[in-house]
Amino acid sequence: MSTAVDRFDDKARSAFGQIGQTEVYEGELLRHRVYTRFLHWMVALFFFLALLSGFGIYLPWLFRWFTPIFGGGPIARWMHPWFGLGFVIFFGLQALNWIKPMRWTAADTRWMRNLKSIVSGKEKMEPPETGFFNGGQKAQFWEIVAGCIVYLITGIILWIGAGAFGRWAVAVSYVLHDISALIMLGGVFIHIYLSTIGEPGTFQAMIRGAVSEAWAWTFHPAWYKEVTGRDPVEACEEARRRGRLGSK
Amino acid sequence: MSDRRTLQIKQISGHSGPAPGFGMQREQEVCKLVDTTICIGCKACEVACVEWNDMPFSPTTFDNTYQTMPATRWNFWNLIKFNEHQREDGTVQWLMRKDQCMHCADPGCLRACPADGAIVQYTNGIVDFQQENCIGCEFCVSGCPYDIPKFNPATKKVYKCTLCSDRVGQGLEPACIKACPTGCLKFGTKDDMKYVAEERAKQLRENFGFEKAGVYDPQSIGGTHVVYVLHDAENPERYGGLPKNPVIPWSYTIWKWLFKPVLGALALFGGLGVLLHYVTVGPRRPQPEPPIKERES
Numbered sequence: 001m002s003t004a005v006d007r008f009d010d011k012a013r014s015a016f017g018q019i020g021q022t023e024v025y026e027g028e029l030l031r032h033r034v035y036t037r038f039l040h041w042m043v044a045l046f047f048f049l050a051l052l053s054g055f056g057i058y059l060p061w062l063f064r065w066f067t068p069i070f071g072g073g074p075i076a077r078w079m080h081p082w083f084g085l086g087f088v089i090f091f092g093l094q095a096l097n098w099i100k101p102m103r104w105t106a107a108d109t110r111w112m113r114n115l116k117s118i119v120s121g122k123e124k125m126e127p128p129e130t131g132f133f134n135g136g137q138k139a140q141f142w143e144i145v146a147g148c149i150v151y152l153i154t155g156i157i158l159w160i161g162a163g164a165f166g167r168w169a170v171a172v173s174y175v176l177h178d179i180s181a182l183i184m185l186g187g188v189f190i191h192i193y194l195s196t197i198g199e200p201g202t203f204q205a206m207i208r209g210a211v212s213e214a215w216a217w218t219f220h221p222a223w224y225k226e227v228t229g230r231d232p233v234e235a236c237e238e239a240r241r242r243g244r245l246g247s248k
Numbered sequence: 249m250s251d252r253r254t255l256q257i258k259q260i261s262g263h264s265g266p267a268p269g270f271g272m273q274r275e276q277e278v279c280k281l282v283d284t285t286i287c288i289g290c291k292a293c294e295v296a297c298v299e300w301n302d303m304p305f306s307p308t309t310f311d312n313t314y315q316t317m318p319a320t321r322w323n324f325w326n327l328i329k330f331n332e333h334q335r336e337d338g339t340v341q342w343l344m345r346k347d348q349c350m351h352c353a354d355p356g357c358l359r360a361c362p363a364d365g366a367i368v369q370y371t372n373g374i375v376d377f378q379q380e381n382c383i384g385c386e387f388c389v390s391g392c393p394y395d396i397p398k399f400n401p402a403t404k405k406v407y408k409c410t411l412c413s414d415r416v417g418q419g420l421e422p423a424c425i426k427a428c429p430t431g432c433l434k435f436g437t438k439d440d441m442k443y444v445a446e447e448r449a450k451q452l453r454e455n456f457g458f459e460k461a462g463v464y465d466p467q468s469i470g471g472t473h474v475v476y477v478l479h480d481a482e483n484p485e486r487y488g489g490l491p492k493n494p495v496i497p498w499s500y501t502i503w504k505w506l507f508k509p510v511l512g513a514l515a516l517f518g519g520l521g522v523l524l525h526y527v528t529v530g531p532r533r534p535q536p537e538p539p540i541k542e543r544e545s
Contacts, residue, residue, distance in 0.1 A: 057362045057385065059508060060262040064364060073363050073383035074404060121529040124537075161399070162390035170390035171360075171497030178503075182511050186518040193522035199532050214534040240536035 005096050012093075022209035029216050029227055031205040039094040040206055046087035047188070053080040054181060081159045088148050088155075095145055101132040102141045107222075111135030124218075128232060131222040140187050150180040214239060255417045259369040261361035267368075275371040278416060279441035280351075280425065281434040283448060283477040284487065285458075287344040288430055289314060289328055296427035297326035297348075300412065320347060322398035325409040326424055329488030345476065345487040346424070346433070349396045349409035351375045353470030356496035357408075359504065360391025373438065373473035374413045379405040393469065393494030411473065441475060448477050468493045 013035045020034035032040070053076045056067035063073070070076040095102075107129040115136070117123050126134060133141070154173035162170045195202045201215040213235070216224040221232035228235075256275055257267040294316060298306075303323040308316050314330045331343040355375045358367040365381040367388065377388075377397070384404035388397040397406045412422035420426075421435040434441060445463040452461035462481025465471050476490070484490035 057383070059512060060362065060364060061264040061509070063262050063362065067383075073381070077383040077385050078404070119525070119529070121532065124532070125535055158385075161386040163386070163399070167390035167392070167395075168497060170387070171499045174387070174390075175499045175503050178508065179511075182515045185515040189518040189522050193526070197526060197531055198522065201534050212534060214536075218532075218534040236535050243536060243538075 005099070009097055012097075024210045027213055028210040029213060029224070030209060031211045031216075032209045034209065036094075036097055037206055037209055039090055039097060042090040043087060043094055046083050046090060047184075050080060050083035050087050051181070051185065053077075053083055058178065058181070081155060084151060084155050088152050091144060091148050095141075098133075098141065102138050104138055104142070105131075107131070108135035108138055112139065125233075125236065126219050126221055128221045128225075130220055131226070132220060134220070140191060143187060144184065147180045147184050150176055154180075255374065255413060256371040257368050258371045259355075259358060260365055261358045261367035262364040264364075270371070273371070277371075277373040277438040278411070278473060279373070279436060279438040280411065280422065280474045281436075281441040281445055281477070282346050282474060283432045283434070283445075284343065284345050285448075285452060285461075285477055285479055286430050287328070287346065287432040289330060289344045290429060291316065291328055292427040292429060293346060293424035293433065294324075294326050294328060296423040297409075298324065300415070300423035301325070301410075320396065320398060320408075322400040322407040325349070325407070331486060331488050333486050341479070343479070343487050345490065347394075347488060348424075348474065349375065349411065350394055351409075351411055351473035352393075352494075353472065354496065356391035356393055356469070356500060357388035357397055358391075359496055359500040360387040362387060370413065372416070374411045374416065375473075376410050376413045377406060377408055379403070379407070382406055391496060391500050393491055393496065395489075438471075438473065445475050445477050449481070452477070452479065464490065466492070466494050468495055 013033055016035035016038055017033065020038075022030060022032075022034060024030050052066055053070050056063045056065070056073065056076050057080070067073045067076040070079055107127075111118075111127065111130065112135045114123075114127065118126075118136075154177040157165045157169050157173040158177060165173075195206065199219060201212055202219075205211045205215075213224070213228070216227070217232035217235050224230070224232045224235070256269065256273055258270055260267050297303075303325075306317070306321055306324045309318060311318055314328075316327060317324065320327045325348055327347045329345045329347045331345070333341045333343055335341055351374055353373065355367070355369055357377075358369055358375060361367045362385060363381055363383040365378055366383065367375065367377055369375045382405045384399065384406065386397075386399050386406060388406055389395070389399065397408045399406050412420070412424075415422055425433045425435040434444060436444075442463070442465065445465075449461045449463050452458040458479045460480045460482050462478060464476035464478055464481060464484055476484075476487075478484060478487065480486065484492050
């Protein structure tokens with residue numbers, strides 16, 4: 001099973017590697033390949049299409065604001081399930097692409113316990129055991145996996161309707177569908193914030209695919225060590241010394 | 249007073265704020281009375297309904313009863329349901345019930361509907377679908393305790409009995425009432441019809457030996473604007489699935505009107521939260537940062 005997934009993923013990666021490219025300059029590391037970046041932005045596109053078309057149906061106060069974006073209520077309602085299906089399919093591929101680095105470890109549990117000091121900005125550098133993804137990223141990933149399963153099951157029930165599944169199935173599905181959307185909406189604010197202005201230097205990982213070494217040893221020290229073989233704390237100290245000398 | 253009055257709107261589905269103009273005029277609540285004890289199953293009301301509403305022909309389905317089809321359709325809003333009930337002494341009682349929209353005082357379809365203006369409730373109690381605003385999501389189907397709204401796949405809209413709101417608005421009775429030959433169907437104000445129904449039920453109990461005879465006007469949904477006189481009001485299920493205590497799913501009451509706006513606002517506060525984090529704690533930059541010159545405390 002897992003080897004079949006790997007083979008599919010490798011094939012897709014090499015195919016996309018021939019279409020696009022990732023340039024890694026001096027002092028940079030390769031973060032995300034073309035295939036990963038493509039999947040991420042397809043997921044993002046379908047997420048926002050589904051979000052906006054769903055918003056109008058979510059609240060009466062928003063109906064007249066969001067449904068005209070898609071050409072009115074009936075079209076928004078007709079398109080929403082297809083946007084959602086696109087989101088689930090692309091995120092499914094993304095999940096296969098990321099299933100290995102997203103595996104939960106004891107270090108992630110420690111990371112989650114340490115969350116407060118990270119949010120309050122007391123820790124300038126991630127703990128040395130933080131790998132390719134940190135605990136928060138993994139938590140969000142698995143939340144979206146769970147959310148997608150809820151979306152898919154409840155979404156199909158809502159799509160086909162009470163005629164096939166009974167009125168109570170629809171009434172309950174609709175609440176679960178909403179809750180899943182609300183959790184994901186809350187998460188996407190944090191995701192966008194941290195990947196842009198919250199942690200500068202992160203955004204180019206999903207655009208160009210490469211990050212600076214300083215970014216890597218600060219936010220993913222264990223990954224930095226794995227890729228370069230150098231100690232992240234030492235590398236940071238060395239850069240600091242060189243910076244002082246340079247400024248004088 | 250002019251007899252050309254417009255119907256005043258009481259509630260609008262998926263609408264923020266009250267219905268415009270509500271409470272400007274006093275209006276009597278209307279009611280259709282169906283006395284199942286004198287229905288002869290002639291189906292004149294079915295024909296009148298199809299005729300007046302100018303609906304396309306709907307093929308009938310034979311299912312070994314006198315019933316025209318198993319259930320109402322998007323273009324067939326009025327159906328006499330034939331049910332045979334075997335009494336304890338072995339004799340058979342033939343129950344006929346005119347199935348149509350009940351025009352609930354607390355309409356589940358309207359509560360479930362997310363589309364602004366797709367379902368309206370008039371002050372006189374009629375619940376009416378406005379197909380031009382319908383988005384075809386079929387949530388109303390799951391909100392309805394009587395399985396009345398029906399989806400038309402061709403137009404992607406939902407249809408149901410209007411209680412002939414077009415006729416009632418002009419001071420006429422609904423088409424089915426006009427067609428009924430036995431006086432089984434009556435139309436008037438809710439108070440009057442309730443009085444007539446109770447009197448008839450009393451007559452059935454006292455003079456005809458139907459000890460459990462009564463009126464069907466379920467209070468679990470605030471009453472209906474179609475009331476039945478039943479031979480046995482304790483077992484309305486016998487009349488082709490008439491629920492004794494019809495309910496609207498809690499998700500269309502609590503979730504929709506309380507938790508939805510509250511949790512939706514909470515999710516948006518997530519956006520406010522990250523903004524506040526940026527201006528108070530500030531971003532995390534790749535290390536090493538330039539040395540700090542001054543720090544506000």
